[in-house]
Amino acid sequence: MQLRSLTIPAGAAFAPMAGLSDAACRRLMADHGAAWTVSEMASAKAITFGDRKSLALLRDKDPHGLYAVQLFGCEPELLGQAIALLREKKIRFDLLDLNMGCPAPKITGGGAGSKLMLDPALCGAMVRAARAALGEGVPLTVKMRTGWDDEHKTGPEVARQCEQNGADLIVVHGRTREQMYIPPVDWAAVAAVKRAVGIPVFANGDITSPERALEAVERTGCDGVMIGRGALGDPWLFDRVNAALAGRPVPPPPSLNQRMAALRRQIYEMCEEKGEWAAMPQARSQAMHYMKGLRGAAALRRACARLTHFTDVDVLIDAVFRCNE
Numbered sequence: 001m002q003l004r005s006l007t008i009p010a011g012a013a014f015a016p017m018a019g020l021s022d023a024a025c026r027r028l029m030a031d032h033g034a035a036w037t038v039s040e041m042a043s044a045k046a047i048t049f050g051d052r053k054s055l056a057l058l059r060d061k062d063p064h065g066l067y068a069v070q071l072f073g074c075e076p077e078l079l080g081q082a083i084a085l086l087r088e089k090k091i092r093f094d095l096l097d098l099n100m101g102c103p104a105p106k107i108t109g110g111g112a113g114s115k116l117m118l119d120p121a122l123c124g125a126m127v128r129a130a131r132a133a134l135g136e137g138v139p140l141t142v143k144m145r146t147g148w149d150d151e152h153k154t155g156p157e158v159a160r161q162c163e164q165n166g167a168d169l170i171v172v173h174g175r176t177r178e179q180m181y182i183p184p185v186d187w188a189a190v191a192a193v194k195r196a197v198g199i200p201v202f203a204n205g206d207i208t209s210p211e212r213a214l215e216a217v218e219r220t221g222c223d224g225v226m227i228g229r230g231a232l233g234d235p236w237l238f239d240r241v242n243a244a245l246a247g248r249p250v251p252p253p254p255s256l257n258q259r260m261a262a263l264r265r266q267i268y269e270m271c272e273e274k275g276e277w278a279a280m281p282q283a284r285s286q287a288m289h290y291m292k293g294l295r296g297a298a299a300l301r302r303a304c305a306r307l308t309h310f311t312d313v314d315v316l317i318d319a320v321f322r323c324n325e
C-alpha cells in the first residue's frame, strides 16, 4: 500500500496503547510482522510547553519497521506547533497519527480524544493543521471510534472531513465512546465509515485470531486491520494474522521457550531504556499477558504482580517451566 511517499508493507498494524505500547513492545511487534507501530498517545499542548515526559514517550532511538507518533488535542493551532516542535527536537517518525478515539474522561473532558467525534468540522480543522505542519510528504493517519454514542454515530462524517483535509488513512475502533471496551464490536458501523471515503480504512477491535481478522475484513470491506490487546504477550499473532490475510498457511503457535525468551527480551529492553525502577511496574502487566493459557496461570500472575527487579523475571520464568514441564 502506498501512502504518499511511503510504502506500507502488507499486514496488520499494532495499535497505540498508553502505558503498554512502549518502544520495547513496538519493536517486538514489528519483528513479528506488524506493518507499522504507533507510539503511546502524547498531548500536543504538553509538547508545545516542551514537556520532557511527552517527548520521551515519542522518542524511539531504535525503531523497527515503520513508526507513527500519535498526538491528541483539540486545538488546531497548538497541534501545528507541536508537530513543528517534534521536527525541531529531531523526533523521528514515518507517519503522524491523530487520536480521535480515546474515551478516558481526563482526555474527553478537555475536548480531545473521542469527544472530537461530536464535532466533525473541528476534526477537519485538526487534520488541516496537521497536514499544513507536516507538508506533503509525510502520511497522516487518524484513529477514531464509530461515534460518541448511539445518537451520534458520526464516524462517516468525521472520516469525510478527515479525508477532505488531508488524511491518508483511517483506523476505526468499532465502538462508540459510550461503548468503551464492551463487546461486541460493531462491524456494520466500521463498514459505514469505509463506504464514506476513498482513502484506506483499517478495522480495529477485539481481533485476537486469524479467524477474527478475516471476519473483520469480510464484514467491513476494510483494507486491513489494527491489533492491540490481542498481541500483548503474543506477538506471534501478527505472523498468524498476516499469513491468513495473505492466504498463506497459518504458522503453528510458538513454543514455551520462544514465549519466555520474548518476555525476557521485552522486559530487558524496557529496563535498558527507562531504568529498572520505572520499567518494572509496567513490566508486571506485560508479563501477565504471557501467562495466558499456561498451567498454574493464577499463581504465576500473582508472581508477575510482585516483579520488582529484572532478576525476578528469571525466577518467574523458572516457575513457568516448573509448572508447565
Ligand SMILES: Cc1cc2nc3c(=O)[nH]c(=O)nc-3n(C[C@H](O)[C@H](O)[C@H](O)COP(=O)(O)O)c2cc1C
Pocket (backbone or CB within 6 Å): 015, 016, 017, 018, 019, 020, 039, 040, 041, 070, 099, 100, 101, 102, 143, 173, 204, 205, 206, 207, 226, 227, 228, 229, 230
Ligand atoms: C490500556 C489501553 C491503552 C490505550 N491507549 C490508546 C492510545 O494511547 N491511543 C489510542 O488511539 N488508542 C488507545 N487505546 C485503544 C487501542 O488502540 C484499541 O483501539 C483498542 O484497544 C481496541 O483494539 P483491541 O481490541 O485490538 O485492543 C488503548 C487501549 C487500551 C486497552
